[in-house]
Amino acid sequence: MLKKLEELSKDELNGKKVFLRVDFNVPVEGGEIKEKHRIQTHKETIDFLLSAGARIALASHISGGFRVIVRDIGEILGHEIAFEEDILNPGLDSPLTLFENIRRYEGEEEDDKAFAEDLARYK
Numbered sequence: 001m002l003k004k005l006e007e008l009s010k011d012e013l014n015g016k017k018v019f020l021r022v023d024f025n026v027p028v029e030g031g032e033i034k035e036k037h038r039i040q041t042h043k044e045t046i047d048f049l050l051s052a053g054a055r056i057a058l059a060s061h062i063s064g065g066f067r068v069i070v071r072d073i074g075e076i077l078g079h080e081i082a083f084e085e086d087i088l089n090p091g092l093d094s095p096l097t098l099f100e101n102i103r104r105y106e107g108e109e110e111d112d113k114a115f116a117e118d119l120a121r122y123k
Contacts, residue, residue: 005045005048008052009052010051010052010053012052013049013052013053013054014052014053014054015053015054015055016053016054016055017054017055017056017057018049018054018055018056018057019057019059019119019120020042020045020046020049020056020057020058020059021059021060021102022039022042022058022059022060023038023041023042023060024038024039024042024058024060024062024066024073024098025038025060025061025062025063026038026039026062026069028062028063028064028068028069031068031069032069032072033069033072033073033076036076039073039076039077040076040077042077043076043077043078046058046077046079046096047078050079050095050096055094055095055096055097056095056096056097057087057097057099058081058096058097058098058099059087059099059102059119060098060099060101060102061101061102062101064101065100065101066083066098066099066100066101067083067100070083070098073098074096077096079095079096080094080096081094081096081097081098082094082096082097082098083097083098083099083100084097084098084099084100085099085100086099086100087099087100087102087119088118088119
């Protein structure tokens with residue numbers, strides 16, 4: 001049964017890994033984020049999940065990559081964020097991990113079932 005986020009209890013989320021697709025496709029010039037609103041809109045959800053004891057894998061896309069701005073994203077959200085290059089071989093040791101540009105995977109834009117299963121196999 002599907003539930004809305006606000007219907008989940010902290011007990012249901014504690015210790016769980018959550019795959020969260022976010023819109024961090026922000027304009028970046030000279031390694032600097034020029035518009036923060038898209039990132040800020042996810043703060044409440046991320047705060048809720050972390051306070052419940054969940055570990056979060058963040059997936060998004062952006063022109064270029066996230067490596068140069070991951071620290072700035074963490075500052076905007078108010079959390080330290082680990083960075084991982086490969087979403088298909090993650091090291092989810094941190095409470096909050098941002099993966100490199102998900103669009104570099106062929107199945108991402110095609111609603112590919114095999115790609116979705118690859119993402120879901122990390123428990």
